[in-house]
Amino acid sequence: MYNSKRSNVSPHTDHRLLDFEDLTPMYRHYINIKEEYISSLLLYRVGDFFECFFQDAVTVSKEVGTFLTSKEAGKKIGRIALTGFPHHSLDRYAKLLIDRGYSIAICDQVEDSLEALSQGRMVERRVTKLLTPGTLMDDELLVPENSNFLVALTIRDNLWGLAYADISTGEFCTTQGVDLSNLKSELLRLQPAEVIIPANDIDSGRMIRPGEESSLLIDAFPDCFCYSLRTKTTFDLNTAREKLLNAFKVSSLEGMGCHDLPLAISAAGGLLKYIEDTQIDQQLTLQLPKNYNLNDFLIIDYQTRRNLEITKTIKNSIFKGSLLSTIQKPKTSMGARDLQRWLIEPLLSIERITERQDTVEELVEDITLRHDLKKLLASIHDLERISTKVTSETANARHLSCLANSLLKLKDLSKLAHRGKSFYFKALQNTPKELEKLGIYIRSHLIESLPVKLKEGGIIKDGVNAELDNMRSQIEDDREWLSNLEATERQKTGIASLKVSYSKSFGFYISLPRSKASQAPAYFIRRQTLTNEERFITPELKEREVRILNAQKNLKKLEYKVFTELRSKVAKKGYAVYQIAKSIAAIDILLSFAITAVEKNYCRPQILEDQLLKINNGRHPVVEELLPPGSFVPNSVSLKSSSKVLEEPNLIILTGPNSSGKSCYLRQIGVIQLLAQAGSFVPATSAQIGIADRIFTRVGAVDDLATGQSTFMVEMNETANILNHATEKSLILLDEVGRGTSTFDGLSIAWAIAEYLSEEIGGKTIFATHYHELNELASKVSRVANFQTIVEEKPDSLIFLHQIRPGGAKKSYGIEVAKLAGLPSSVTTRAKKIMEKVSQSSRIILKLNELEDN
Ligand SMILES: Nc1ncnc2c1ncn2[C@@H]1O[C@H](COP(=O)(O)OP(=O)(O)OP(=O)(O)O)[C@@H](O)[C@H]1O
Ligand SMILES: [Mg+2]
Missing domain, CATH: 3.40.1170.10 (DNA repair protein MutS, domain I)
Incomplete structure (x- = not known):
């Protein structure tokens, strides 16, 4: 074409x-x-x-x-x-x-x-x-395991309001904050599919696609998202407030927790208006918005999320090789979506973490409970997305049937939940009876094998609606009459070759061979003459035919009506379904944690208010999985915040040859802290973990081509961010910070950063570096300790032991590693000579010793 x-x-x-x-x-x-x-x-x-x-x-x-x-x-x-x-x-x-x-x-x-x-x-x-990217509802356009967030923003000077929703699940949240850099972090955390921002009328309606440059975007808006510009009036505070009150049929916004946050309200209003404008043939209902605070969770900024490869790898941005990929995949789609949330929103409350751990422990200890729960969860559909489809009237009969089948499992689920004692099991012990009844009610209406189309009939069972049953039996009678017609007429006319057939152009007819046409009785009305046959109708035949056709049409209409009534009835229970979906998602995630813990031999970390971080024989879950079984070398760590106490260091300078496992060690500690606060068990033999408020990670000298900034500039921007925001409760992981500039500048900056972190901030820090001179810091700052990754030197090779031991490394073995990597021997021999000369004449250490103590 x-x-x-x-x-x-x-x-x-x-x-x-x-x-x-x-x-x-x-x-x-x-x-x-x-x-x-x-x-x-x-x-x-x-x-x-x-x-x-x-x-x-x-x-x-x-x-x-x-x-x-x-x-x-x-x-x-x-x-x-x-x-x-x-x-x-x-x-x-x-x-x-x-x-x-x-x-x-x-x-x-x-x-x-x-x-x-x-x-x-x-x-x-x-x-x-x-x-639009942020307003999708169709299963074909969404990924079951991923949330699809639509964000709306309002900004006034340094203050900002944000509302986000996933319209496929009905989730709706608001927040308000200060400082545009926090807004940027929050956007990067949410990874929205689309962001709605207020604009002047002239720009209203425009869309700025990911990566597109535009003067309409301010610095706080990462250019990796899709932005929709809307006129400012859609964010008007009073209209927004009215919209929220009307949408949720409440008289005050207090229950939503945002009543005194004008920017959050405006953003929520803008979001609702956008949904209204984009949903043409369907009405959407969101859950009552929940207000949250950026400090409600362990803060993991975008760099840390990237460096710890939480949901995707740095290199190819893929799932395989991410932390998420090492956790057993939840059985339900809602569990899979919420697991991602749990990993980027680790908790700060010991009580809530303990609740999660208690359930994981129960599951770890009971293999049959694990097994039974797994089987049950596998039969539960995506209740969250289905219930949103029901309330927005886009659910078809198959959706309702899946909903019913899942609701019918609730009884078993609640029975199973009685085998556990912890909070998350308790939440499922009394699943609402009304939902079970709803399941039975839906099932009693729907035929077993259902079509996708809703207006073609074949949906509602017999016995549900008397009118429907009447119509069906009438059609049945007429059909039977039709199917007997041939025999009856043959008998009446005595013509054995008489046939009853159907043609698209004029429906049912009686056909006689031309030779027998003259024997046609008087009540046969001639309609068409062909070479070999003559076609007739009878008044009764036509009457029945019209009746069947009309009845079929009406039947389809009535079935559709009965179905929509059923759907509306189910929609009324939307919130109850949403709530149970959330509880199921949670138990599903905890089961995943438990299975992972059993299969990979994780331990339950002890969570402390105290700022201690003690991990015995910790492992990196991803690297461990990539290596042959048993070959990953576990390593321990012991750190404690505050600049006063002396028994544990608050900062470790980690030196060691290239490729000896420094970065891996750093990341494994970050990952363990994160997993612990998400409520999971951790890859270690034992662990005591103080609650951290933030995890910072910085890997030195990585190009950020996207922002067009120089390598070193990016490195320093991020380090500034760390020094400005880290607290005594933070975990700070610095990997070769300072390497992006000349040795002297880099070393001096690294030295000053380490000093500042240990003495002024006091958070728990590990600083991996090739500047061996930093080992001198330990003799000057009491809370600094030196550790190294060790290697065994053989006459012509190096053996990487991947073990972390006290003490500072003396050599980087850079040239040996270069040799292993295949650099020509003439180059490595020459490099060795140069190094001997350089190191003889270096006086850095001497000079560092002369640094005044303060
Ligand atoms: N504990 C370990 N047990 C076994 N293998 C490990 C361990 N840690 C690291 N490795 C292996 O060593 C490789 C290099 O580790 P890593 O990148 O952490 O080294 P590095 O010391 O940071 O090197 P560089 O100084 O060049 O950055 C990893 O890809 C991994 O395969
Ligand atoms: Mg490294």
């Missing part, structure tokens, strides 16, 4: 340059709609295809590789750019375009095209769906 017709004139790509009146009616209609959805790509249904015209055709073809061609759009106009794809591929192309940060408006045919054609008019089309 989309073959290019060669033409010397390039097709039009800008409709604004054309005379509207010269276009054919369809293109005039197209343009009217396009003007209304100017910031979206418009997919316009033409027959069996979705087509894009003008600039949209060029964009779509470039982004998804469909063939760009042209088509005449009016005699005086000539050809315009065109691309398209078959209508049944809509989901696939929609997903590709949305993943690239576009919003798309789907303009569909909303009536039978044959009917329109027979009446000589254009098929009626209208936009039936507007899809």
Whole structure:
């Protein structure tokens, strides 16, 4: 269909340059709609295809590789750019375009095209769906394990308000904060699919796609997200407040916890308005918003999230090799989504962490409980997303059936929960009876094998609705009469070759061979004569036929009505379903923690208020998994905050050869701290872990090409961030900070940073470095200790033992490692000579000894 017709004139790509009146009616209609959805790509249904015209055709073809061609759009106009794809591929192309940060408006045919054609008019089309990256509901467009956040923001000077929602699950939260750098961190933490920001009217409606440069974005907005600009009036405080009160049918915002946070309210109002504007044929309901505080969780900034590779790897941004990938995958999609949340929102309350640990421990100790729970959870569907579909009236019969099947498992779940004593089991011991009843009620309505389409019938069981049953038996009678007709008429007429058949053009008829046509009884009405046969109808045959057709139509309508009534009834229990979904997600995650703990031999860490970090034989879960079993070398650590106490250091200078395991050690400590505060067991033989308020990690000298800043500038920006925000309760992991500049500058900066962290801040710090001179710091600052990764030196090789031992390394073995890496021996021999000379004449150590004590 989309073959290019060669033409010397390039097709039009800008409709604004054309005379509207010269276009054919369809293109005039197209343009009217396009003007209304100017910031979206418009997919316009033409027959069996979705087509894009003008600039949209060029964009779509470039982004998804469909063939760009042209088509005449009016005699005086000539050809315009065109691309398209078959209508049944809509989901696939929609997903590709949305993943690239576009919003798309789907303009569909909303009536039978044959009917329109027979009446000589254009098929009626209208936009039936507007899809934007943050407002997706369709299963085909969403990843079951990932949340899909839509964020709305308002900013006043240094203050900001934020609201976020996942409309596929109904989750809705608000917060308000100070300092735009905190806003940036929060955005990076949430990784929203789309961010709505207020703009002047002139920019309203625009979308800025990920990576696109725009003067409309301020520094606090990371350019890796998709931004939708909306007029400021949609964020007006009073309108927003009214909107929230109306949407949740409450008289005050107090219950939401944001009543005295004007910017959070404005943001929430802007978010609701956006959802309203983008949901065309469906009404959405979100859960009552919850207000949260940035300090409610262990803060893991974006760099730390990246460096600890929590949900994806640094290198390829993939799941495999991330911390998440080492945890047993939860059985339910809601568990999988919430697990990601738990890892980026570790807790600060010992009590809440202990609650999680208690459940993990119960599961670790009881293999049959683990096994039974696993089996049960595997049969529970995505209640969260299904219940949102039910309330937004987009659920089909299969969704309701899955919901019912899952609700019917609640009884077993509650029985099983009685086998545990901890908080999370208790939460499931009394699953609401009303939900079980609801499950039975739905099941009693729906047929076992259900269609996807809702208006074609085949959904509701017999015995549910008397009218429905009547209609069915009437149809049944008529059908039976029809199927007996052939035999009856043969008998009546004595013509054995009489047949009853059906044709699309005039329905049921009686057929006689031409030779027998003269024997047709008087009540046979002749309809058609063919070469070999004669076709007849009878008044009764037609009457029955019309009755069947009408009844079938009515039956479908009635089934649909019964179904929507059922769906509305189920929708009323939406909140109860959401709540149980959350409890199931939690137990599912804790089961994953338990299975991981058993399979990988993790221990329950003791969580302390005291600022101690003591890990015995800790391991890095990812590196351990990559190596052959048993070859990972466990290492311990002991650190304590505060600049006063003396028994444990608060800062460790870690030196050692290249490739000896320093970075791995650093990361494993960060990961263990995080897992512990998420409520998981940890890869160690035992651990005592004080609650940290933040984990900072900084890996020296890594290019950040995206921001266009120099390597060293980035390194120092981030280090400044650490020094400005770290507290005595923070865990700070510095990997070769200072290496991005000359040795002298780097060493001096590293020295001063370490001194400041140990003496002024007092948080728990590990500083891995190749500046062996930093080992001198231990003799000057009492809370600093030196540790090293050790290697065994053989005449022509090095053996990496990957063990951490007290003391500072004397050598970096950089040249030996270079040799192992395959540098030509002439180069490494020469390097050795140079090093001997350089080290003889270096006086850094001497000078450091002369540094005054303060
Ligand atoms: N404890 C361990 N047990 C076994 N193998 C380990 C251990 N720690 C690290 N390794 C292995 O050693 C490799 C190098 O480790 P790592 O990157 O931590 O070294 P490094 O000391 O930071 O090196 P560099 O100074 O060059 O940055 C890892 O990829 C891993 O395969
Ligand atoms: Mg390293």
